Amino acid sequence: MEFDAMRPILDGKVVLVTGGAGGIGTAACTVLAQAGARLVISDIAQETGHNIANALCDQGHEAIFVPADLSSEVAIERLVAETMSRFGRLDGAFNNAGMEQGNTPLDKITLSQWDRVIQIDLTAVFLCIKYQVPAMLQNGGGSIVNTASGLGQIAIPNAAEYVAAKHGVIGITRAAAADYGAMGVRVNALLPGIVRTPMLERLSNDASFSPLIEKMKMRHMMQRFAEPHEIGEAAKWLLSDGASFVNGVALAVDGGALAN
Numbered sequence: 001m002e003f004d005a006m007r008p009i010l011d012g013k014v015v016l017v018t019g020g021a022g023g024i025g026t027a028a029c030t031v032l033a034q035a036g037a038r039l040v041i042s043d044i045a046q047e048t049g050h051n052i053a054n055a056l057c058d059q060g061h062e063a064i065f066v067p068a069d070l071s072s073e074v075a076i077e078r079l080v081a082e083t084m085s086r087f088g089r090l091d092g093a094f095n096n097a098g099m100e101q102g103n104t105p106l107d108k109i110t111l112s113q114w115d116r117v118i119q120i121d122l123t124a125v126f127l128c129i130k131y132q133v134p135a136m137l138q139n140g141g142g143s144i145v146n147t148a149s150g151l152g153q154i155a156i157p158n159a160a161e162y163v164a165a166k167h168g169v170i171g172i173t174r175a176a177a178a179d180y181g182a183m184g185v186r187v188n189a190l191l192p193g194i195v196r197t198p199m200l201e202r203l204s205n206d207a208s209f210s211p212l213i214e215k216m217k218m219r220h221m222m223q224r225f226a227e228p229h230e231i232g233e234a235a236k237w238l239l240s241d242g243a244s245f246v247n248g249v250a251l252a253v254d255g256g257a258l259a260n
């Protein structure tokens with residue numbers, strides 16, 4: 001598609017957002033809708049998800065909520081199928097749902113805790129891409145944005161399962177970019193710094209993690225945390241035709257934390 005600077009940058013594009021009821025996801029839905037996207041919002045949190053879709057529709061945007069538990073391959077397949085049956089196309093996907101670590105050193109992580117975080121933070125991204133790509137190819141291509149983390153490139157103590165999963169998200173992003181770039185599907189990752197969301201609130205309430213938070217704030221060169229919409233803005237650009245030659249990138253949106 002030819003780039004036209006006068007059109008809203010996601011004008012008419014059908015975009016699927018996972019974790020749409022969470023902090024970054026909700027803010028991203030507003031940013032993407034305002035840029036003209038038609039949204040399929042998904043989350044395990046049904047009531048919040050429905051409310052977000054309804055609020056966007058009330059503001060004149062096009063959005064539906066489709067619940068899905070991303071720990072299930074069948075649910076992910078159904079989510080993409082439902083998107084295709086409702087809109088007939090899939091142009092963009094923001095694979096953003098995720099969960100935090102349990103804040104214990106590696107030798108105290110149970111196998112079930114490891115499996116759960118790898119399942120939601122990494123395997124679900126694999127499965128989303130697996131079903132999204134064929135849907136996108138039906139209309140000539142698309143753009144996928146996966147939410148990794150700064151912890152996809154560096155580590156902090158007591159977060160091995162999350163750090164491993166997010167390193168994996170960057171890996172699968174690059175691998176998928178290599179598989180599908182020539183076919184017109186771009187795949188990129190966002191690496192947020194610390195963002196003011198319910199996930200951060202939960203971590204702040206954990207006495208074993210909260211002392212790290214202030215320390216990490218100083219690592220952000222801008223010496224503040226991100227607002228959720230600042231991550232949504234980066235997703236918007238990567239999903240748009242403005243980023244038409246951006247593929248396989250791990251883009252830090254972290255106020256300079258990884259550069260410090």
Ligand SMILES: NC(=O)c1ccc[n+]([C@@H]2O[C@H](COP(=O)([O-])OP(=O)(O)OC[C@H]3O[C@@H](n4cnc5c(N)ncnc54)[C@H](O)[C@@H]3O)[C@@H](O)[C@H]2O)c1
Binds near residue numbers: 023043071199
């Ligand atoms: N907040 C931060 O500081 C930060 C930093 C770097 C990366 N991230 C990443 O950003 C993404 C969004 O995080 P957030 O801070 O908005 O967190 P959040 O907890 O506010 O939102 C996460 C959303 O994912 C959904 N979710 C969790 N498990 C699910 C499942 N099994 N099926 C479907 N949906 C599920 C939750 O219901 C929630 O709405 C995550 O991938 C997170 O790892 C967050």
